[in-house]
Amino acid sequence: MVKKLLKYEFSFYYKRMLPLFLVVLGTALLNRITQFFEADTSSYRILFGSSVVLLVVASLAAVIGVIVIAVSRYYKNMFANEGYLTLSLPVTSEQHLVSKLTAAFLWSVFTGICVLLGIAVATAGDVFAELMKAGFYMVRKVVWPAVHGNTIGYGIEFLLALITASVKVILLCYACLSIGQRAKKNRIGLSVGCFFIYYFACQILGTVCVILVTILAQSPLMEKLLKFLEENTILCLHLGAGFVILWNLCFAAVYFLISNHILKKKLNLE
Amino acid sequence: MSEVLLECRDLTKKYGGLTALDHISFSVGSGKMIGLLGPNGSGKTTFIKLLTGLLQPDDGSILVDGMAPGVGTKGIVAYLPDNHFINSYMTVEQIVDYFKDFYQDFKEERAYRMFSELGIDKTVQLKTLSKGNKEKVALILIMSRDAKLYVLDEPIAGVDPATRDYIISTIINNYNPEASVIISTHLISDIEQVLDEVIFIQNGKILLQKEVDEIRNEEGKSVDQLFREVFRW
CATH class of the missing domain: 1.20.58 (Methane Monooxygenase Hydroxylase; Chain G, domain 1)
Structure with missing residues (x-):
């Protein structure tokens, strides 16, 4: 089907x-x-x-x-x-x-x-050839040394992060529209409202995290963490990418479940 | 009574503080033409939405051929909503393909025969058709299925008398004889002659469920007369 x-x-x-x-x-x-x-x-x-x-x-x-x-x-x-x-x-x-x-x-x-x-x-x-040359130069001289030759590994992680982020955004839109259709009137308005409330909530949460990190910057725990990052850059980059992918997938799953629940149990067709 | 095709037990649906269906219980057999009759706002459409799985009950249960509304029942229930539910940018041919793709019981030849009888070109977009012809196309699509249960929500509301006659004759001539047809309407006189059974509904409650012949023989009235008596202000 x-x-x-x-x-x-x-x-x-x-x-x-x-x-x-x-x-x-x-x-x-x-x-x-x-x-x-x-x-x-x-x-x-x-x-x-x-x-x-x-x-x-x-x-x-x-x-x-x-x-x-x-x-x-x-x-x-x-x-x-x-x-x-x-x-x-x-x-x-x-x-x-x-x-x-x-x-x-x-x-x-x-x-x-x-x-x-x-x-x-x-x-x-000529312009395209120059652009391609510059691109290859960037990969060879900047990206390659930075990732210690593991370009394919990072490439896959980057691609997965991009795919999961896109899926997350699409499912977020679907979830907002699904929530919005519960309203008696102005369903589109409620959907847009849901999206912006979510967006602002994320912004506030992000700001709070930055403030917390700044406050904790001088703490022994943060110093230990920074030292660990410095000594294990490659591992931390992979862990970071994995975390982003997992984060995106978790949120995507939540949005999917919200939409699915509304479609199954809370439909309110016009 | 024939085999039970549809069964409701204590079916209840509320919208906030408003009870649209209030613990209704009844059953419907197969091979019948049933009129679901009631004034506007009586709960007819809510019942149909519960039956087709577009709404979920707050209490009680509804079974179609022994199954709760879901993917299984959607394959055997042919539902005609009371609005234009087809993307009007589709051509007649495209919408026929759509039905053919998703419903195993859809009979393409039957649909095209009816379109040809009406002189509807299969290459035209639905948006170019008149309101009456759009209603006819929708009905033809639904009646071209060999469903077990046809659910028609206000199929003759808002159309001219000639279209009304066409719709009624299409229903009579094309439904699967082993199936049942539930027709929701408040225009009783137009469909009375085709009904086997009627269900009167008001304020979310079933007031009466009777065979049409019983009404005529026992009460000495037509369904329309009885309806006017029951729902008199």
Whole structure:
């Protein structure tokens, strides 16, 4: 059933995101073509500047677009009129959530790839070669020595942290929308409110942690900890990455459970 | 009485301080056309949402073919809500594929036959159809399933008399004869002739459950007349 759900999720995103992707790549191509007519004239500068602005706007539209589509798809498909059909399908709420999460995550990745591809197209040629050279130089001279040659290990950890963070954010949005639909009126308002309350709570918690660390900075315990960090940098970096991944997964699981519980037990369709 | 298809015991649903369904108990057999009749706000839609698993009861139980509402019952219950529940950007063909993908009992040929009888082009988007035709498309999709239980929430409300006739004849001619059909409405005179049994509901309580023939023979009244008497202000 998840396969079938995914088929419809992908078709929904495809129809809406493909035009945006084409616009991004089109504006990137336009920018690249403009560069062939490089001249020290004001008309060239205006033309080039405009094509850069267009590319930036198109890329931003694609990024914002995928977020808006992911959020509105979840809300409309589950909690608005369409929910009567979606939630009457012989499918579990877990399967609904997994399919929606997978589609939202993969289309976010595709959007990222499209924007990078746009940059590659716009900078194709000498600029792209310079960028790649600088990138490889950074990896070889800065990243490689810093990670003691374990680039792949750190790369995987970084990638996992990024994936779990993205999954966490998508599930947070779903949880906020699910909580919001419990309201009798202004459901979107409550959903947005939930998101910002959560955001501010995290900010406050973060600030409290920083204050605590500052207060404890001179304590013997902190000194011991700093010494340990200094002596075991590699281990601590791996532990840190593992902690971030685990942290993201725990929160993602909590958000998933909140949404799933509401879909199963606390539905309040319009 | 035929085999029990739907059974409610002490079913209760509250919205805050308001009791929408108050300890209702009844059962429905298979192979019947049942009218769930009551004025607006009587609890009909709440009952249907509980039956289709869109709401959870606060107390009591509801069983469809021996199962609590869930994935199992959704595969055997064909539900027509009282609103436009289909994404209007989909074409008729796409929504047929959607039903075919998810419901094993969906009969594609039956759906296309009915669309063709109505002259509805399968390539059109639902948003381009009139309100009446949208209602017909939705009903055709539901009635193209060989479900065990059809649940139709206000299928004839807000449509013109010709569409109403079409809807009623579609229900009669297409439902699986071994299945039961629950039709929730307050427009009784229009559907009275097709009903086998009626359930009167008011303020979340079952006032009466009777065979239509019994009402006619014992009370000497039509269901519509009895309804007007029972629900008189």
